[in-house]
Amino acid sequence: MRPVLFELFGLEINSYGVSKALAAMLAGILLTREFRRLGWDEDRAWTLVWAATFLGFAGAKLYYLAEQGGRVSPHDLGSAGFTWYGGFLAGTLTVLLLARRWGLPWRALAGALAAPLAAAYGVGRLGCFLSGDGTYGQPSDLPWAMSFPNGTVPTQVPVHPTALYEAVGALLLAILLWRIRRTVAPMAVFGLYAVGSGATRLLIEELRVNTEGWLGLTQPQWWSLALMIVGTGLLIRQRRVEPLADAPAPKGTADLNA
Numbered sequence: 001m002r003p004v005l006f007e008l009f010g011l012e013i014n015s016y017g018v019s020k021a022l023a024a025m026l027a028g029i030l031l032t033r034e035f036r037r038l039g040w041d042e043d044r045a046w047t048l049v050w051a052a053t054f055l056g057f058a059g060a061k062l063y064y065l066a067e068q069g070g071r072v073s074p075h076d077l078g079s080a081g082f083t084w085y086g087g088f089l090a091g092t093l094t095v096l097l098l099a100r101r102w103g104l105p106w107r108a109l110a111g112a113l114a115a116p117l118a119a120a121y122g123v124g125r126l127g128c129f130l131s132g133d134g135t136y137g138q139p140s141d142l143p144w145a146m147s148f149p150n151g152t153v154p155t156q157v158p159v160h161p162t163a164l165y166e167a168v169g170a171l172l173l174a175i176l177l178w179r180i181r182r183t184v185a186p187m188a189v190f191g192l193y194a195v196g197s198g199a200t201r202l203l204i205e206e207l208r209v210n211t212e213g214w215l216g217l218t219q220p221q222w223w224s225l226a227l228m229i230v231g232t233g234l235l236i237r238q239r240r241v242e243p244l245a246d247a248p249a250p251k252g253t254a255d256l257n258a
Contacts, residue, residue, distance in 0.1 A: 003131040003152045016152075019127020024053045027120040030178070034112035040104065048098055049116075052091040059090020085223045111186020114193035115177035121197070122170030129163040137162040137207040160207045169200040188238035194231025198224040 004012045031045040063086020095113065099106050128135050132151015137160025139145075145158035173196040181189050202224040210218040217225075 003150065015130035016127045016133060019124055019130065020053075020057075023120040023123040023127075024049055026123055027053075027116040030116040030119060031112060034116075034181075038108060038112065041102075044098075044102060044104075048095060051098060052094045055094045056087035056091035060087030062086060063089075085220065108186050110190040111181060111184075111188075114189045115174050115181060118170050118174035118177055118193055118197060122167045122174060125163050125167035125170060129161060129167060133163075135163050136160065136209065137165075137204075138209055162204050162208050165204050165207070166200060169204075170197065173197065173200070185238040187234045191231040191234030191238065194227045195235065196231075198227035198231065202228070 002015050005015050005018060006013050028046050028049040031049060032042050035042050035045040060083050063083040066086075095109070096106065098104075099109050132148035132153060132155075134151070134153030136148065136153075136155060139157050140160045141158065142160070144161070146161045147158050148155050173193065176196075177189055177193055180192075184192075202221050205218050205221045205224070208218075210220070213219055213222070
């Protein structure tokens with residue numbers, strides 16, 4: 001593993017930070033293409049991505065610190081310690097506020113965001129894998145089990161590389177969502193994202209070393225179930241529609257395809 005990729009003028013460039021920057025850039029590229037297809041202002045795609053990324057990280061850190069209660073250490077205040085669902089909630093709120101300010105139809109926006117979200121999460125998880133941040137699975141003797149002696153949180157015992165499992169699952173989901181986004185109702189696309197990402201995390205949590213909570217489920221599993229329920233509800237209500245490219249642009253936005 002390579003927690004530190006290289007040094008630049010004496011400054012360590014770590015794989016975790018690089019992966020998050022690449023994740024945001026990939027999301028921005030994909031979302032820009034969707035904004036262009038929908039006839040929306042492309043610059044707003046990048047504004048949306050960077051605002052949601054920045055505030056999402058803030059939300060993830062605050063959620064993590066709240067989980068620690070009175071056990072916060074100086075290490076927790078640094079670059080380690082983020083909870084994805086805190087970031088998801090903060091990022092979602094950011095997107096909703098900006099969409100309302102710009103007059104973007106939130107249903108179409110949700111469909112446009114699904115594939116970029118999944119792709120960004122997959123790239124981000126690759127960074128967790130490379131840095132060896134401690135999000136490991138249980139000890140395993142499977143052929144692909146790995147130890148992380150040089151990780152940020154080192155372990156000599158071969159374990160399930162659960163961060164890699166999540167990365168592969170998220171990237172496959174992103175490919176699926178990208179392929180169907182033109183022919184499936186936007187809220188159904190987002191529903192598939194919610195069900196797919198929730199189910200992936202729910203199952204992978206069974207392989208990780210975590211403290212079980214109510215009814216034997218971890219906190220991330222309860223969040224995953226909630227996400228799956230929301231996604232299932234969206235799928236039940238939606239049906240196949242004409243390509244979204246034919247949808248009218250929101251009032252006040254420029255038609256870039258003209």
